[in-house]
Amino acid sequence: MSRVLELTRELTARPSLTPDDAGCQRLISERLLPLGFSVEWFLCGEVSNVLFTRGRGSPSLWFLGHTDVVPPGPEELWTFLPFHPDEKGGELYGRGVADMKGAVAAMTVALETYVQQQPDHAGEIGLLLTSDEEGEAVDGIVRVAQELERRGRRPDHCLVGEPSSLQTLGDTVRVGRRGSVYVRLQVYGIQGHTAFPENLDNPVHRIAPFLADLVGLEWDTGDAEFPASHCQIAYVHAGTGAGNVTPAHIELLANFRNGPGSPIESIRSRFEELLRQHEISDFDIEWDIMGEPFRSEPGKLREAVVGAVGEVLGVTPELNTGGGTSDGRYIAPLGSEVVELGLINSTIHQVDERTPVADLDRLFATYYDIIRRILT
Ligand SMILES: [Zn+2]
Structure with a gap:
């Protein structure tokens, strides 16, 4: 069995539901420490973060990943039990194989192989892992990044x-990510009998024209790497359930996915300005910022990734900023060039998450080639 497949299976067999690392990072440390890597643990609450590095100075290349996974959902719907990885039709099934234990295994084996072949390599190589990417992400890489900055x-x-890959390994490489922010708005009125509109103030009627304007707003037009920023209403609730009673308040939850053309501060002020225009003044509002957008300017890593994907996988990747947020958002502000490349994402977070077995070794070979291109 290939070393990458074997390690992927070992990691997947550990039910590391966020924030539980379930010993995954310990397993990796047992492999990297004998090869001369230093280790630093950043334990925050229930979250385990760890940084392995070897060598010093420039150029430095760190891999970044997470060992936690999302819950498997109903086990009876899985072809194999979610934490008993197994193969069928050339694919490896298991919770986390694609997001992202397969990539963590490929990174680990790429680092092992590189230092075995180049024990006196230039610069620094590293691997930074967290067990809090899929959850709240409050004690994960954000905390490590604060310490690194200090x-x-x-x-x-x-x-x-x-x-990052959509249909074939390496077809998509991310060179940034959109930001994400939630807004929870509660608008108050006066509850009343539907037959006596003069005695009530219906918050649904108050918010309806506001919502129409909100969803029609153009936040920006995007650019070559970022789609236009947009707002999606995720939840609306009002009313008592009785047909002759108007609601006392309405609650709304919306999510913005934004590009650099609309930083969160500008979304916030435009949203609040729109409330003023609609003379909505009796309300509570709460903003929950998940992350500002980031973009990596073209640099040596982007060049190495595109070169390695072309040479090893025979693919010319599309460079974009799609998908949700990632922990890259915490490292980019430190001034590092951040690029994302991983397995095919078509089954992540689903029942029967799986990845082509052959892609594990192909991803390893690509990561290895990227290290070689950056360090030599
Ligand atoms: Zn992930």
């Missing part, structure tokens, strides 16, 4: 192993 420490280049 020390003035960062990698020149950071390769994130999130599953």
